[in-house]
Amino acid sequence: MTVTDALVRDDERHLRDRLDELLPAFASDAAENDEHARLPEAALRRLHAEGFDAAALPQHLGGGGASYSFFGEVVRALAEADPAVATIWTMHLGAAVGLAQLTADSLGSYYADALLAGDRFANALSEPTSGNRFLNPQQEASPVEDGHVLDGAKRFVSGSEIADHLLVNVAIDGAPAFFGVEPDATITVIPIWDSLGLRGTRSQLLSFHGTLLRADRRGAAPGPDHRNYVGAGLAGISLGIADAALGALVAHARSRVIAGRPLAEQQWVEYAVADHHSRIEAVRAYWRQALRQADAGDPAHAGGFDRAKLLANRVAVETAQLAVRVGGASGYLRTSPIQRHLRDAEAGQLMAYSTEVLSGVIGKQVLGTETAR
Incomplete structure (x- = not known):
């Protein structure tokens, strides 16, 4: 490991600690952002001010050169707090870093400098x-x-x-x-x-x-070494929503008392929670592997991102559906976060590439009938 690598990793640890301090405020605004279809602009500006945008910019473009693994975990944590923040931040970096890379030989540092200056x-x-x-x-x-x-x-x-x-x-x-x-x-x-x-x-x-x-x-046309933050982040958005749905389920099950016993002590709830928690962590492990492959320059990471998105989309929806079952009628109420997590999880399936398109792409690869996208 070089000295530069060590500095970058120290910076990633510092930013991750800062994120832990920021997340409660982001989460507290999520319900109102959803209710009023309000852009979480303050949260996005705060991420820039704290250095998250600069960290994600590759080093040769003047940024911190943070790893895919760091980026992915930040996206997942943001999505658990407020998936709108996570989604816009992912798309913002995808566009900014994409333009900085694509125009590096013509415009030089124009878009990289704009990102560092706080442009959206x-x-x-x-x-x-x-x-x-x-x-x-x-x-x-x-x-x-x-x-x-x-x-x-x-x-x-x-x-x-x-x-x-x-x-x-x-x-x-x-x-x-x-x-x-x-x-x-x-x-x-x-x-x-x-x-x-x-x-x-x-x-x-x-x-x-x-x-x-x-x-x-x-x-220029994107090259194989270009950063693909959108592809890397989409699975993290759905995994963060799954985390939030499972958290809401657990909170409800522990607080709801039926016939003198918490709902959390019912065996069917225990079994179902164990199943969904294990599936979430399995998808997370698969996604982390793809992120590590991307960090190592392994071209297999592209297929890993596709598969991770497909799996994460599905586990998010199914976990949110379980939360509705456990929450019962109260899960339908506007005051419950469960209904929001279910709606957000469904949206993840529609984001390109959708689960249907990905299923077709992956199926063709497995069957040997793959065609170009």
């Missing part, structure tokens, strides 16, 4: 007509003198209303191309966000009307 980033990749295939855009951009022009829409852009920069992809001559875009009057937020779950992400639909995609903001 958002992924504007998913199209209404492309489904989960967000890396294969169908909207063709038209060439103009200074670049290309986009007329179209991007959906589920988490944190878009506070974004200073967007990572946008389009088709140019049938091939994907990536651009950094600063929101202007040609980009309109379509206020559709009255969602069932993850309401605090405010993942709006953006409409582009003759938006200039500047040639000097165009990035």
